[in-house]
Amino acid sequence: MGDLLNASSTLMCPHGGMVTVSPANSKVTVGGGPVVLDSDTFTIGGCAFMLGPNPHPCLQVQWMSTVLQSSCDGSKPLSMDSVGMCKAGDGAVQGTVMIQATQAQVSGL
Template structure:
């Protein structure tokens, strides 16, 4: 089993943009902060990606592989093995989200 992601987990796009999460979960915590789910809102700020010298930053994360069995408030949670796609404003996929840290007190599949 691997650690669940929570609102203090550190995530980035492949171009060093910072991922922020707005979670609607107000019931379940892990490691002192609320567990995040694939249905939460994930925005990216500070992405430096360009195409032909024109800015084309990642702006959000779309999760394609949440945890396979663990749910919170009726939706699948995210863990260290989850896969999220970083997408631009035009919905172009620009790489996978990098999960740099998570809490280690609670794990799940």
């Protein structure tokens, strides 16, 4: 059981890029910020990954596992235990999201 992510949670790609969450949900909050859902928009900026001599940065996140026993407006919340794949512009998977910090008041299964 992991702490739920909110819009203030710190997420990074494995190459140091910062994940920005654009939450669609504004009704349900945890720890003072909107709860983060698998249907939200996740963009990555500042990824330094290179494929040979060419930049191949992580640009987006696709979530593979979520909180299973809860939902919010038909979407699944994300927690510290969720697994997200960082993807390049061509769809190549380049590693998993690193969840660095989140709120600690609410958790989910």
